[in-house]
Amino acid sequence: MLKKLGLAALLSMMLVGCSLPGGHISTKDKTVVTESANTKDLSQLVDVYPLTPKRIASFKSPEPRSQANIKLDLDIAQYEYRVGPGDILNVTIWDHPELTIPAGSYRSSAEAGNWVNSDGTIFYPYIGLVHVEGKTVREIRLEMTSRLKKYIESPQVDVNVAAFRSKKVYVTGEVAAPGQRPVTNIPMTVLDAVNQAGGLKGDADWRNVTLTRNGEEERISLYALMQKGDLKQNRLMQPGDIIHVPRNDAQKIFVMGEVGQPQTLKMERNGMSLTEALSSVGGIKEVAADATGIFVIRPTRSDEASEKIASIYQLNMQDATALFLGTEFALQPYDVVYVTATPLARWNRLMTQLLPTLTGMKNIADTGVSYQNWGN
Numbered sequence: 001m002l003k004k005l006g007l008a009a010l011l012s013m014m015l016v017g018c019s020l021p022g023g024h025i026s027t028k029d030k031t032v033v034t035e036s037a038n039t040k041d042l043s044q045l046v047d048v049y050p051l052t053p054k055r056i057a058s059f060k061s062p063e064p065r066s067q068a069n070i071k072l073d074l075d076i077a078q079y080e081y082r083v084g085p086g087d088i089l090n091v092t093i094w095d096h097p098e099l100t101i102p103a104g105s106y107r108s109s110a111e112a113g114n115w116v117n118s119d120g121t122i123f124y125p126y127i128g129l130v131h132v133e134g135k136t137v138r139e140i141r142l143e144m145t146s147r148l149k150k151y152i153e154s155p156q157v158d159v160n161v162a163a164f165r166s167k168k169v170y171v172t173g174e175v176a177a178p179g180q181r182p183v184t185n186i187p188m189t190v191l192d193a194v195n196q197a198g199g200l201k202g203d204a205d206w207r208n209v210t211l212t213r214n215g216e217e218e219r220i221s222l223y224a225l226m227q228k229g230d231l232k233q234n235r236l237m238q239p240g241d242i243i244h245v246p247r248n249d250a251q252k253i254f255v256m257g258e259v260g261q262p263q264t265l266k267m268e269r270n271g272m273s274l275t276e277a278l279s280s281v282g283g284i285k286e287v288a289a290d291a292t293g294i295f296v297i298r299p300t301r302s303d304e305a306s307e308k309i310a311s312i313y314q315l316n317m318q319d320a321t322a323l324f325l326g327t328e329f330a331l332q333p334y335d336v337v338y339v340t341a342t343p344l345a346r347w348n349r350l351m352t353q354l355l356p357t358l359t360g361m362k363n364i365a366d367t368g369v370s371y372q373n374w375g376n
Contacts, residue, residue, distance in 0.1 A: 091113075258285045
């Protein structure tokens, strides 16, 4: 009996005393920063919403639809290119070849044209410097015609831009060929700029494209424009505009708990529903999962004026027809889908952890009895 008690005491000292296998961090010898007494419990910082057909319908945002863009049509109809420094102009005076420099077979019209200087002027015979910056070719033609009348009877002047070099727009991010695109006398829209950049890459987030103009950002949905025909998402590009197509790295969904393969999912371009997310990870575990405890944890966005840190949406799938509700519930980036375990599954896990210890204690006790019998 004394040997049995000695073995039990030795076991207790080993358990309390230290080196148990596996990593561990102890907070006993560290400074633990505690929160103030007024801090709310976590349970007070979340709201739980059971998912019902009516509630899911209230979450839905209007689906993009095909519609015309009258403002864009008007902007394109009124568009005129305005000359800037670096552009090259071709000026032709009909019936006066001595004033027109021919391009010839070895020189392009750009090489033979009139370069717009940094001060926005060009030089032309007889009339000298002509200020052309910020003017359309029609305005330049009228001014030159007026000034040449002093030297030429009824001059017929033609002006066109041989090379567009002064104004550019920029397309960055997840496009095939990011970079700058020249602004020309042909109106360019957002869709035109993206297409000229080679189109979208496979990892492009086409719902959150940004157009930066004069330091101000505007979000544009290429999904609504290209997939749904919403032309109101399109814009006429202006010099200096920046289109940025972000990666869809932020379009993540975390699926955890009692599912076939817990993992991080990347949302498709057309979005992802709760049912799609569960299906992508092999569904819920029929034996261990609690069908009443399928939760979507959605962090509160920084632009929402709320004291809550998250909203929790609960789907009860005891009746399999509730999967239809899951198809109607659209997930958002950084949603956490968590499937809870049944009480029996949690108890079995506890027992699985306890059984090796209980078995070991029994073996030690049996060993003590054997020693006692052997001593007798």
